[in-house]
Amino acid sequence: MIDITRRLYEGHPVWPGDTPFTLEPVSKIADGNSVNVSKLTTTTHLGTHLDAPYHYVEDGGKLESVPLSVFIGPCQVVDARGQQALDVPFLRSLELRAERVLFYTGQPDEWRDFPREFTHVLPAAVDYLAERGVRLFGTDCPSVDPLTSKDLPGHKAFARNGIFIVEGLALEAVRPGEYELIVLPLRLEGADASPVRAILR
Numbered sequence: 001m002i003d004i005t006r007r008l009y010e011g012h013p014v015w016p017g018d019t020p021f022t023l024e025p026v027s028k029i030a031d032g033n034s035v036n037v038s039k040l041t042t043t044t045h046l047g048t049h050l051d052a053p054y055h056y057v058e059d060g061g062k063l064e065s066v067p068l069s070v071f072i073g074p075c076q077v078v079d080a081r082g083q084q085a086l087d088v089p090f091l092r093s094l095e096l097r098a099e100r101v102l103f104y105t106g107q108p109d110e111w112r113d114f115p116r117e118f119t120h121v122l123p124a125a126v127d128y129l130a131e132r133g134v135r136l137f138g139t140d141c142p143s144v145d146p147l148t149s150k151d152l153p154g155h156k157a158f159a160r161n162g163i164f165i166v167e168g169l170a171l172e173a174v175r176p177g178e179y180e181l182i183v184l185p186l187r188l189e190g191a192d193a194s195p196v197r198a199i200l201r
């Protein structure tokens with residue numbers, strides 16, 4: 001099994017301006033309390049996470065609308081290093097075989113700072129993936145649109161095509177090829193996203 005989930009720790013980089021990740025003790029055995037208990041504060045778009053369509057479309061489905069069948073099953077990992085954007089010619093050059101495709105663009109498994117430059121996805125490429133029967137799109141990048149994008153054309157193309165998005169995967173140690181994917185979001189009612197545990201087998 002290969003863990004493709006980013007390690008989460010105090011100070012893990014988050015989207016500029018978004019809620020930082022903290023894990024603070026509120027009760028300590030060392031202080032004479034009977035138990036250790038902590039408080040978790042975080043953006044929902046932390047590290048390796050799933051976007052619900054509601055994140056980018058006001059009447060889009062919230063987290064609970066995402067079918068469980070999307071998260072477990074055959075998957076393909078693709079080497080997309082050197083691509084400034086994922087476009088149709090690049091996708092055509094691949095032999096896409098699975099309903100779940102993860103793109104390794106060269107992001108390190110640990111970010112020192114939040115990445116400012118990363119590979120985005122063109123809407124026509126999303127339409128092409130949908131034609132090929134893809135249901136889950138994964139990337140090692142923090143977003144499928146550029147950091148400065150306001151209209152989020154990539155995200156919206158995924159919503160239009162009913163493809164779900166996992167961002168921030170840790171794919172540095174993964175060889176391209178075919179695997180079984182397991183991605184499990186938390187059951188956060190009404191949420192726009194959730195951190196996930198993602199594993200390849």
Ligand SMILES: Nc1ccccc1C(=O)C[C@H](N)C(=O)O
Binds near residue numbers: 018043142
């Ligand atoms: N957290 C944010 C705060 C402000 C503006 C965008 C974001 C995002 O999360 C964008 C990115 N498309 C994402 O899905 O993770």
Ligand SMILES: [Zn+2]
Binds near residue numbers: 045051055167
């Ligand atoms: Zn997100």
Ligand SMILES: [Zn+2]
Binds near residue numbers: 165
């Ligand atoms: Zn996103």
